[in-house]
Each structure stands twice: as C-alpha cells, then as structure tokens.
Amino acid sequence: GAVVxxxxxxxxxxxxxxxxxECRSLDFQATTMFxxxxxxxxxxxxxxxxxxxxxxxxxxxxxxxxxxxxxxxLTLSTLTVTSAHPExxxxxxxxxxxxxxxIQYFGAGTRLSVL
Amino acid sequence: xxxxEQDPGPLSVPEGAIVSLNCTYSNSAFQYFMWYRQYSRKGxxxxxxxxxxxxxEDGRFTAQVDKSSKYIxxxxxxxxxxxxxxxxxAMSAVNFGNEKLTFGTGTRxxxxx
Numbered sequence: 001g002a003v004v005x006x007x008x009x010x011x012x013x014x015x016x017x018x019x020x021x022e023c024r025s026l027d028f029q030a031t032t033m034f035x036x037x038x039x040x041x042x043x044x045x046x047x048x049x050x051x052x053x054x055x056x057x058x059x060x061x062x063x064x065x066x067x068x069x070x071x072x073x074l075t076l077s078t079l080t081v082t083s084a085h086p087e088x089x090x091x092x093x094x095x096x097x098x099x100x101x102x103i104q105y106f107g108a109g110t111r112l113s114v115l
Numbered sequence: 116x117x118x119x120e121q122d123p124g125p126l127s128v129p130e131g132a133i134v135s136l137n138c139t140y141s142n143s144a145f146q147y148f149m150w151y152r153q154y155s156r157k158g159x160x161x162x163x164x165x166x167x168x169x170x171x172e173d174g175r176f177t178a179q180v181d182k183s184s185k186y187i188x189x190x191x192x193x194x195x196x197x198x199x200x201x202x203x204x205a206m207s208a209v210n211f212g213n214e215k216l217t218f219g220t221g222t223r224x225x226x227x228x
Contacts, residue, residue, distance in 0.1 A: 006158065032214060043203065043218045044159070093158045102147045102207045102214055106158035 003027050004096045006107025013084055014115055021079045021110045023094030030096035033077040034104060035069060038091045050077045084114045118142050121204055121219025129227050134191040138204035138219045141185065145206040145217070148180050150189045153201045153221070162202075163189065194226045 003026040013019050023033055031052045036044040048069050049057045056069035066088075068080040077096075081088055091111050095104040121138045128134055136150075147166055151159035163178040165171050165187075171178045177190040187206075191198055204219040 002161075004158075034215075043220050046215060049214070091156070095158075097214060102209070103149060103161065103164050104205075104216055105161060106151070109156070109158040111156065 002096070002098065002105040004094065004105045004107045006094050006110055008110060009108060010111045010113075012113045012115065015085055016083055018080055018082045019084055019112060021081075021092055021094070021112075023077045023079070023096065023107050025075045025096040025105070028096070028098055029074040030077075031074060031099050032097045033071060034095045034097070035067070035077075035079050036093045036095065038093060038109075044093060047079075081112065084112070086114045088112065089114045116141060118217050119204065119206060119219045122222055123220050125223040125225060127225040127227055128194060130194060130196060132194050132226075134194050134198070134224060134226075136189040136191075136202050136204070136222050136224070138187050138206075139185055140187070140206060140217075142206075142208070142217070143182075143185070144208040146209060147207045148178070148187050149205045149216070150176075150178055151203040151205060152198075153203060155200075159203055196226045196228050199225045 005024045007022045033050040035047045038044050047062045050069045050071040052071045058064045071077040093109040095106045097104050119140045149164040150162045152162050153159045165180045168180045168182045175192045179188045201221040201223050203221045205216040207216050
C-alpha cells in the first residue's frame, strides 16, 4: 500500500508559538494533499486542499492566516499553525491522493497540545 | 439529510463472527467508494476501495457497492480482536475537479475474545 509519513506525531507548545507539521508521500507523487482535523469520537473534518505549486483551498470557516499550508513539491506539504492557542489543540491528519486515482492515503496524524 | 449515513454503533461481536458494516448515500455522482479502519489516536488506514458497482474481496474483507440502492457494505469474516477499531466509509466523485472525500461518521467495532 501507499505510504504517507506525517511528522511529528505529537507536539506540545506554548500559547502564541507556531508549530509546523510535515506530510510526505513516500512512494508516489501527490499533486494534491489534504489536511484534516479530528475531534474526539468524531469523523474527520476537512480543513484545506493543498495543490503543488499553487495556493491551498480552504474550507469555509477555516482561517487561512492561522493555518498556513505550503505544498512546495510533489511529495511534501506542510501545515503551520501560527500563534497557537489552547483551542487549536486537536488531532491533525494529512492525506495524499495519487494523481491517477481519487483515493486518499492518510498519515498517522499529529496530536497538538497547546498549553 | 446527510450525504452519507453510517450507523455509529458501538457494535460488539464475539471473536470469529461475521461483521457487517454499512453506509447509505444520496449523491448519485459518487463513483469511488472506500473503507478505512482507524485505531485510536492513529490516522485512517485504507482497507478497501471500489470503483463503481460490484464486489471486491481481500482476505477476510469483502466490500460491496450497490449503486442502484446507494448502499455500500463491508463484511469482515472470522473477526479478530485486532479488528477492533472505528470503520469509516468514504466516497468521492470523479477524479479531477471534485476530489474531496465525503465520510460517514464511523462505526466503532469491538471484537470480544
């Protein structure tokens, strides 16, 4: 199966600091990647669609200045949570889509705790 | 009405039983149908995917899609305690231009040893 690596798996930061999460597709090219947020016992909530070489498309209600997405290569997308606050604490998951199929492969997720 | 409906469970069955998980949907444009397994505090893992209608089998898992009824199923045979997880159905439309996945709410499954 396709492998998507997400790093870090867990991060704790102080309020007001910024945190960067990386998502890499290890064995296929991914023009399109996605970033999700998941609250306990709930399904995944799409935050944004990341396209290589262009600006990300954010879902309604997601602050693009708070959640900066960069997709600089066909295998790497990053999500930066800027000026993090305790309400940003959550489980963030990325996925990558094969260019030839509309199937998403997910990373292991990043647990963010903002103190 | 949600685009995708999935019974949230929880569902508990004894080890060795056959498990049936189901989703219904309303959007006739959906062409790709997927089942993901998610363990606690982990990302979803792709189990099965089907394009359009039909059945697909992989080991103990069988996925069925009935587009006429807008109904998909995942069957797990000889269930094992390691199958205990949340199962998410997901679906999407064509390859380009509408690539978002629409998820069910997930069914929490527990296999009792």
